[in-house]
Amino acid sequence: MFSKEEYINRRSRLKSNFDTGILLFLGNEESPINFFDNTYHFRQDSSFLYYFGINAPKLAAIIDIDENKTIVFGDEMSIDEIVWMGRQQTLQDKANQSGVDSVKFSSSLSDYLQSAQDKKRRIHFLPPYRAENKIKIASVLKSEKPSLPFIKAVVAQRSIKSAAELVELDLASSISADMHLIAMQMAKPGMKESEIAATIQQIALKDEGNLAYPVILTVNGQILHNHFHGNTLKDGHLVLNDSGAETKMGYAGDLTRTFPAGKKFSAIQKEMYSIVLESYQKAVEALKPGVKYLDVHYTACLALAEGLKALGLMKGNMHDAVETGAHALFFQCGTGHMMGLDVHDMEDLGEQYVGYTEELKKNTTQFGLKSLRLGKELETGYVLTVEPGLYFIPELIEQWKSTAQFSDFINYDKVEDFKNFGGIRVEDDYVITETSYRKLGKELAISINDIEEIRAKAY
Numbered sequence: 001m002f003s004k005e006e007y008i009n010r011r012s013r014l015k016s017n018f019d020t021g022i023l024l025f026l027g028n029e030e031s032p033i034n035f036f037d038n039t040y041h042f043r044q045d046s047s048f049l050y051y052f053g054i055n056a057p058k059l060a061a062i063i064d065i066d067e068n069k070t071i072v073f074g075d076e077m078s079i080d081e082i083v084w085m086g087r088q089q090t091l092q093d094k095a096n097q098s099g100v101d102s103v104k105f106s107s108s109l110s111d112y113l114q115s116a117q118d119k120k121r122r123i124h125f126l127p128p129y130r131a132e133n134k135i136k137i138a139s140v141l142k143s144e145k146p147s148l149p150f151i152k153a154v155v156a157q158r159s160i161k162s163a164a165e166l167v168e169l170d171l172a173s174s175i176s177a178d179m180h181l182i183a184m185q186m187a188k189p190g191m192k193e194s195e196i197a198a199t200i201q202q203i204a205l206k207d208e209g210n211l212a213y214p215v216i217l218t219v220n221g222q223i224l225h226n227h228f229h230g231n232t233l234k235d236g237h238l239v240l241n242d243s244g245a246e247t248k249m250g251y252a253g254d255l256t257r258t259f260p261a262g263k264k265f266s267a268i269q270k271e272m273y274s275i276v277l278e279s280y281q282k283a284v285e286a287l288k289p290g291v292k293y294l295d296v297h298y299t300a301c302l303a304l305a306e307g308l309k310a311l312g313l314m315k316g317n318m319h320d321a322v323e324t325g326a327h328a329l330f331f332q333c334g335t336g337h338m339m340g341l342d343v344h345d346m347e348d349l350g351e352q353y354v355g356y357t358e359e360l361k362k363n364t365t366q367f368g369l370k371s372l373r374l375g376k377e378l379e380t381g382y383v384l385t386v387e388p389g390l391y392f393i394p395e396l397i398e399q400w401k402s403t404a405q406f407s408d409f410i411n412y413d414k415v416e417d418f419k420n421f422g423g424i425r426v427e428d429d430y431v432i433t434e435t436s437y438r439k440l441g442k443e444l445a446i447s448i449n450d451i452e453e454i455r456a457k458a459y
């Protein structure tokens, strides 16, 4: 946990947004895999972690604005639980460490809420994303809707990372860099993707942390969120590794590197990689407070499109191509997203509030652009990813070609030669500083030379 003062300050800043009512936080439950007592790794709700720091299941908490009280609802371990799980720090101790006023039995929460409702007091809650919390909300608060003022206040606060959080985020990115370096060092033709994915996971776990999201380690990098690990590496393949650590405190790292399964990139792989790297560098250089991430995305897309034009895959005016979304045949997603306690930070609270504003609403159905999670103006203290890529998806190419989509901008004859090229992405994590940006975590090879140097020693 952070210091008691950090949690007290966070809650007091949150409280200052409200004159009356109750702020309700639902922690997460254990989640069964295949029977009740065999559970997935426990992950606390991120807003609960942010405001209370207590990393345990079966908890809820309220901030009662009118009575100026903060209460955690939960139960001390039963003797049966102590027998099976061992004595752990008491809930009362954890609540003390978090600076909470009092602890009440979990069974008393519904009465507390019911009585507040009877007095017509507003109960603010965040959008539940787990089934059991949806049921809890529905059973007590019936058809009440999540509270927009609560969502907005939490988003505003969690978006700006404190110095203590940046220490964690630097650590998360550094552990993630270790995961990537070992993958780059160990991969060799004949090895299965799953062997490398397993080693990546081991690094994530070894300091009591975890993975921030399931490992993407694939020779089919064109599949954006590919969780299949059953292929065998062959010389000539590109290996795309998108993996990140979650620190013991719950903060995420999110890095991607693409490297040859053999010792060297082929000539055309080098050309394609250089386009992605150029796009990445231009996007990074555009980062600073006051700049819209939408424009950073545009910069990244334009660089990709210009590179593809130089290779003969695109044609015409690349500004027009990017405006209309023609480049999305090769880059179907956004250039980055916020990162923090969640790898896609606060995605549960709603992309419209996290990545956009009232003035800059996301109201596009344009393929590619509709997947950009972050568009709004950057502020000092935001932590985000930059992750452009090029993805050759045979089914998508077929579909667009069959209807001659954007044929003013796409040379389908040339694209045909690349249908099975695969995919390339590079990704790093950044914090927006007072004047520009700072890369989080330790350095990790990204240039062709540095990657080939590591690969030369791999086998």
Ligand code: GLY
Pocket: 213, 242, 243, 254, 343
């Ligand atoms: N690391 C996966 C993603 O950003 O979606």
Ligand code: MN
Pocket: 254, 337, 385, 387, 427
């Ligand atoms: Mn990412």
